[in-house]
Amino acid sequence: MPAISFQSVSKIYSPTRKQTGPVVRALDGVSFDIQQGEFFGLLGPNGAGKTSLISILAGLSRASSGRVLVHGSDVVTDYANARRKLGVVPQELVFDPFFTVREALRIQSGYFGIKKNDAWIDELLDSLGLADKANANMRQLSGGMKRRVLVAQALVHKPQVIVLDEPTAGVDVELRQTLWQFIAKLNKQGSTVLLTTHYLEEAEALCSRIAMLKQGRMVALAQTSELLKAASSNVLRFKIDSDLPAHLAAKARITGRIVQFPAHNAHEIEQYLVAVREAGLVAEDVEIRKADLEDVFLEVMAEKVGTSQFFDGASPESSAPAGQSAARETTSVGSAAS
Numbered sequence: 001m002p003a004i005s006f007q008s009v010s011k012i013y014s015p016t017r018k019q020t021g022p023v024v025r026a027l028d029g030v031s032f033d034i035q036q037g038e039f040f041g042l043l044g045p046n047g048a049g050k051t052s053l054i055s056i057l058a059g060l061s062r063a064s065s066g067r068v069l070v071h072g073s074d075v076v077t078d079y080a081n082a083r084r085k086l087g088v089v090p091q092e093l094v095f096d097p098f099f100t101v102r103e104a105l106r107i108q109s110g111y112f113g114i115k116k117n118d119a120w121i122d123e124l125l126d127s128l129g130l131a132d133k134a135n136a137n138m139r140q141l142s143g144g145m146k147r148r149v150l151v152a153q154a155l156v157h158k159p160q161v162i163v164l165d166e167p168t169a170g171v172d173v174e175l176r177q178t179l180w181q182f183i184a185k186l187n188k189q190g191s192t193v194l195l196t197t198h199y200l201e202e203a204e205a206l207c208s209r210i211a212m213l214k215q216g217r218m219v220a221l222a223q224t225s226e227l228l229k230a231a232s233s234n235v236l237r238f239k240i241d242s243d244l245p246a247h248l249a250a251k252a253r254i255t256g257r258i259v260q261f262p263a264h265n266a267h268e269i270e271q272y273l274v275a276v277r278e279a280g281l282v283a284e285d286v287e288i289r290k291a292d293l294e295d296v297f298l299e300v301m302a303e304k305v306g307t308s309q310f311f312d313g314a315s316p317e318s319s320a321p322a323g324q325s326a327a328r329e330t331t332s333v334g335s336a337a338s
């Protein structure tokens with residue numbers, strides 16, 4: 001039985017009477033399973049639908065169609081069982097300013113009917129570097145510390161499935177390392193982890209399998225190692241002092257003076273260098289490096305939705321329920337209000 005099963009999940013946000021703005025199709029027939037014990041990454045640009053999917057999983061919002069199961073329990077019809085198996089760290093910092101850290105964790109234990117939980121609460125506080133803040137009021141914590149408390153709150157009932165929605169946004173390097181050590185330990189002990197992050201280095205290091213969303217649709221789903229193989233294998237990187245001609249710039253990733261070209265082989269690398277020279281430019285500090293997950297991500301996102309080859313053993317169409325592919329091409333996606 002999968003730990004999480006997303007089955008043709010769609011979500012449409014329609015403006016209420018008081019709001020104006022377009023209808024937003026935040027999720028469009030998303031289907032995939034996460035197996036028990038996996039460390040799974042859900043990636044996508046801002047507004048891709050990651051938080052919408054997690055909110056439906058956590059029972060905070062209803063899917064417009066489709067269903068979601070957690071260890072076989074439907075998140076709508078069997079909410080209590082599904083919720084008990086999940087520990088969700090939300091993207092937004094939400095906290096009750098009237099309690100201390102320890103009180104907040106005890107109250108959260110109470111929600112799940114766990115009475116004597118102080119040994120585990122102490123272990124969580126220790127592991128997340130919060131031991132000396134146990135009696136501090138939530139208001140007195142810095143932003144990064146509040147995020148640590150959210151992680152502790154999500155784990156307080158020892159959930160089998162841990163869901164982290166950008167847990168390291170605004171978190172310092174040291175805590176990121178502590179947090180990942182702790183989550184990796186829980187994963188080794190059998191917990192399933194679903195992570196969204198914009199730190200692609202973290203995702204590459206931690207996740208064994210990755211799904212990518214773009215405008216509410218799945219555009220990649222594969223083992224991390226396969227994704228890295230599927231992209232251009234190399235990146236040519238150099239510095240220049242003037243602008244690249246438009247036909248070259250269109251193929252490059254440009255950050256200030258730094259230019260990067262994805263390249264499949266030595267021949268392509270050579271062609272780029274020749275083209276730069278013929279444009280009368282001088283490439284300095286030339287380097288060739290292996291493509292990383294960020295390169296793969298940019299490559300996947302640059303493709304037209306529905307054309308991606310970044311699926312393990314299946315095309316995007318065959319991973320969607322029968323009969324949906326044709327409709328997918330013509331569905332328009334409303335633009336975000338934010």
Ligand SMILES: Nc1ncnc2c1ncn2[C@@H]1O[C@H](COP(=O)(O)OP(=O)(O)OP(=O)(O)O)[C@@H](O)[C@H]1O
Nearest residue numbers: 013024026045046047048049050051052336337338
């Ligand atoms: N409550 C809401 N009402 C209306 N539209 C919403 C609501 N929540 C999200 N959206 C829209 O749905 C789309 C997906 O948003 P979502 O928050 O799921 O993206 P995300 O992938 O989590 O992005 P980010 O990386 O910025 O967190 C966006 O266009 C967003 O504006």
Ligand SMILES: [Mg+2]
Nearest residue numbers: 050051052091
């Ligand atoms: Mg989000």
